[in-house]
Amino acid sequence: MTLTTSRFGTIEYTDEDILTLKDGPLGFPGQEKYVVVSHKDGSVFRWLQSVDDPGLAFLVLDPGVFRPDYSPEMPTDVATELELTEQTPRIVYAIVSIPPGNPEGMTANLAGPIVVNAETRFARQVVVHDPEWHTKHPLTEALPSASEKAAA
Amino acid sequence: MLVLTRKVHQSIMIGDEIEVVVLEVRGEQVRLGIRAPKDVTVHRQEIYSQIKTENIEASKTQPEDVPE
Numbered sequence: 001m002t003l004t005t006s007r008f009g010t011i012e013y014t015d016e017d018i019l020t021l022k023d024g025p026l027g028f029p030g031q032e033k034y035v036v037v038s039h040k041d042g043s044v045f046r047w048l049q050s051v052d053d054p055g056l057a058f059l060v061l062d063p064g065v066f067r068p069d070y071s072p073e074m075p076t077d078v079a080t081e082l083e084l085t086e087q088t089p090r091i092v093y094a095i096v097s098i099p100p101g102n103p104e105g106m107t108a109n110l111a112g113p114i115v116v117n118a119e120t121r122f123a124r125q126v127v128v129h130d131p132e133w134h135t136k137h138p139l140t141e142a143l144p145s146a147s148e149k150a151a152a
Numbered sequence: 153m154l155v156l157t158r159k160v161h162q163s164i165m166i167g168d169e170i171e172v173v174v175l176e177v178r179g180e181q182v183r184l185g186i187r188a189p190k191d192v193t194v195h196r197q198e199i200y201s202q203i204k205t206e207n208i209e210a211s212k213t214q215p216e217d218v219p220e
Contacts, residue, residue: 007214007215008215025207026200026203026204026207027203027204027205027207027208028207028211039215039218040220043218043220045218047215056211057211057213058207058210058211058213059210059213059218075193076190077190077191077192077193078193080190080191081191095206095207095210096210096213097206097209097210097212097213098213098214098217098218099209099212100212100213100214100217101217102217103217103218103219106217106219109203109206109207109210111199111202111203111206112203112206112207125203125207127193127195127199127200127203129195129196129199134202135202135203135205135206136206140219143219
């Protein structure tokens with residue numbers, strides 16, 4: 001299938017590429033279907049491109065890349081809904097925000113990670129109650145390659 | 153908005169399954185206990201709003217601003 005997007009032009013995808021984000025991200029009710037797009041070869045960043053809205057995409061990364069200690073508690077209702085057990089392979093994405101034109105202001109949201117059951121490709125944005133994790137963890141200094149770019 | 157007056161240890165029911173109990177009142181703080189089925193998600197309103205706001209900001213991110 002083909003998807004025309006505002007950021008990436010035309011994308012080819014199959015049904016197996018689709019990730020179903022139940023209820024959509026907070027603030028985007030009903031935006032449930034996404035295709036995962038690599039930012040560039042070798043990049044730690046991915047994009048979740050909406051299948052239904054060509055202009056809607058979220059930049060994400062594995063929070064373990066800059067916070068290896070990140071392992072928020074999984075709410076029981078989400079684990080049940082996503083059929084996640086200890087053994088289920090899962091993917092966690094943190095949504096990254098870059099103010100337009102200001103890469104140094106890049107932050108990652110660790111209070112609202114997207115948790116994916118890698119077998120079923122069903123996902124949900126989880127609300128983390130631990131005050132250690134908030135919505136704006138600075139990323140520019142945490143990622144060496146990013147800080148080099150900011151310095152350049 | 154429905155407004156109810158409750159005393160400590162009194163509760164309200166929301167539908168048949170959700171109970172909200174006033175546990176303690178101390179100055180301007182109220183501690184609430186919530187009994188709800190496991191499939192009902194309960195959040196503090198502030199964190200929910202913060203994540204929503206953050207998602208809306210994040211959706212403006214453009215590829216040309218992403219570091220290599």
